[in-house]
Amino acid sequence: xxxxxxxxxxxxxxxxxxxxxxxxxxxxxxxxxxxxxxxxxxxxxxxxxxxxxxxxxxxxxxxxxxxxxxxxxxxxxxxxxxxxxxxxxxxxxxxxxxxxxxxxxxxxxxxxxxxxxxxxxxxxxxxxxxxxxxxxxxxxxxxxx
Amino acid sequence: xxxxxxxxxxxxxxxxxxxxxxxxxxxxxxxxxxxxxxxxxxxxxxxxxxxxxxxxxxxxxxxxxxxxxxxxxxxxxxxxxxxxxxxxxxxxxxxxxxxxxxxxxxxxxxxxxxxxxxxxxxxxxxxxxxxxxxxxxxx
Numbered sequence: 001x002x003x004x005x006x007x008x009x010x011x012x013x014x015x016x017x018x019x020x021x022x023x024x025x026x027x028x029x030x031x032x033x034x035x036x037x038x039x040x041x042x043x044x045x046x047x048x049x050x051x052x053x054x055x056x057x058x059x060x061x062x063x064x065x066x067x068x069x070x071x072x073x074x075x076x077x078x079x080x081x082x083x084x085x086x087x088x089x090x091x092x093x094x095x096x097x098x099x100x101x102x103x104x105x106x107x108x109x110x111x112x113x114x115x116x117x118x119x120x121x122x123x124x125x126x127x128x129x130x131x132x133x134x135x136x137x138x139x140x141x142x143x144x145x
Numbered sequence: 146x147x148x149x150x151x152x153x154x155x156x157x158x159x160x161x162x163x164x165x166x167x168x169x170x171x172x173x174x175x176x177x178x179x180x181x182x183x184x185x186x187x188x189x190x191x192x193x194x195x196x197x198x199x200x201x202x203x204x205x206x207x208x209x210x211x212x213x214x215x216x217x218x219x220x221x222x223x224x225x226x227x228x229x230x231x232x233x234x235x236x237x238x239x240x241x242x243x244x245x246x247x248x249x250x251x252x253x254x255x256x257x258x259x260x261x262x263x264x265x266x267x268x269x270x271x272x273x274x275x276x277x278x279x280x281x282x283x284x
Contacts, residue, residue, distance in 0.1 A: 012177070019174040020209045021163060035221040038212035042205050045179035053182045063183030068193035079204040083228030089221060136228075 003047030006096040006124070008036060013092055016043055035089040041124055041133050042082075044098050077141030080117060085134040096124040096132060103136065114143045152259045152282065157246040158218055162210040162265070166202060166239045174206040202235040207274050211265045214243040219280035225258055229276030233267075240268045245278070257282040 010030045017030075017037050025034070045051045055061040062070040090096070103119030117140050124133040163170070168188070175186045180203055183190040191200040208229050215227065235241065242265065249260040258279050265274040 015173075016177040016209075017213075019170065019177040019206070020213045021170075022213060037209060038216055038221055038224055038227050039205060039209040042180075043178045048179075051179060053180050055181060061183075062190070062194075063181075063187040064189035064193075069183060069187065069190040071194055079231055081228070081230045082205065082208055083226070084224075085226050086224050089224070 003044045003098050006044040006047045006098055008040070008090055008092055008094040008096065010034075010092050012043065012046070013037070013040065016040055030092045032091075032093045034092045036092065038084065038086075039082075040090055041084065041096075041098075041122075041135050044096070044122075044124070077116070077118070077139040079137065080140040081136075081138035083136040085136075087131045087133065090124070090132060094132065095127050097127075098122050098124050110142065112142065116141045116143060152247050152250070154247050154250060157244065158214075159242060159244050160214040160217070161240065161242050162214050164240045166235065166237055166241070168200060168237045171200060171202050171206060171237070174203055174209070178203065178205060180205065199237055201237075202239075204231040204274075207231070207235050207241065207265060208276075210241060211243050211263060211274050211276070212278075215245065215261070215263060215278045215280075218245070219259070219261075219278070223280040223282075224278065225253065225281055226277065226279040229263070229274045231273070232275050233271050233273045235267065235273050239273075241265050241273065250282070251279075253279075253281060255281055 013030045013036050062072045100120055100122040103121045106117050108115045117138055120137050122135045126132050172186050175181050184195055185200055185203050188200050191197045245261045245263045247259050248262050251258045251260055258281055261278045263276045263278050264272050266272050
């Protein structure tokens with residue numbers, strides 16, 4: 001999550017809520033000030049110009065096309081945990097600034113090899129610099145032993 | 146939304162959040178969230194390259210569905226914390242049920258906070274998400 005600026009737009013909140021099976025909002029569009037779904041902060045990926053899980057023109061993409069795709073190494077692993085602390089709700093009309101920093105790293109012996117865990121912490125602040133949401137994400141990568 | 150002041154320790158809720166999950170809903174979530182990882186959206190890649198039986202849902206789709214059920218119960222504006230561990234994969238065709246129970250009413254800065262344990266299970270009863278949600282009882 002390295003977006004420089006994350007504008008919380010009504011149409012984006014609508015599309016995100018729909019993907020989670022939400023009912024249509026009255027009036028057809030979330031209103032200014034409406035509270036976004038609890039996990040909406042994650043959609044700041046849309047505003048990260050270099051987000052690696054979005055195909056970019058001219059850059060290689062590992063998904064299928066003419067062939068079945070490419071094996072990638074160290075693609076970031078799987079999502080193991082996600083935690084949100086809400087200092088206040090995210091609302092339509094907010095413009096948030098996310099700042100990500102690495103957290104702890106640890107290892108565990110799994111059934112099929114070593115598991116490497118990596119934590120990332122992202123603070124979302126509003127334009128006044130007030131903290132809105134703190135997100136902590138843990139990814140896990142399996143290493144065959 | 147429940148009358149939050151009436152919540153008491155031990156109270157439980159349950160909600161089906163998706164029935165027969167379609168690949169298209171996973172694609173819809175990819176488009177909305179911006180996470181286009183082909184493990185979730187590209188059956189050929191997921192099976193032939195990554196070796197999975199099919200594509201599978203983003204953990205964040207399952208967390209998002211879980212969060213919607215929590216938000217309907219307590220009001221999204223009252224959430225203080227929400228966190229999960231992803232404990233099993235969610236596949237196309239899955240039906241997911243969110244179960245929550247109030248484990249504690251704690252004193253928060255802005256008044257009492259209800260602490261829920263939250264668990265989302267598939268049709269076989271296997272837990273796919275395990276976590277917690279804390280909500281202010283101001284509503």
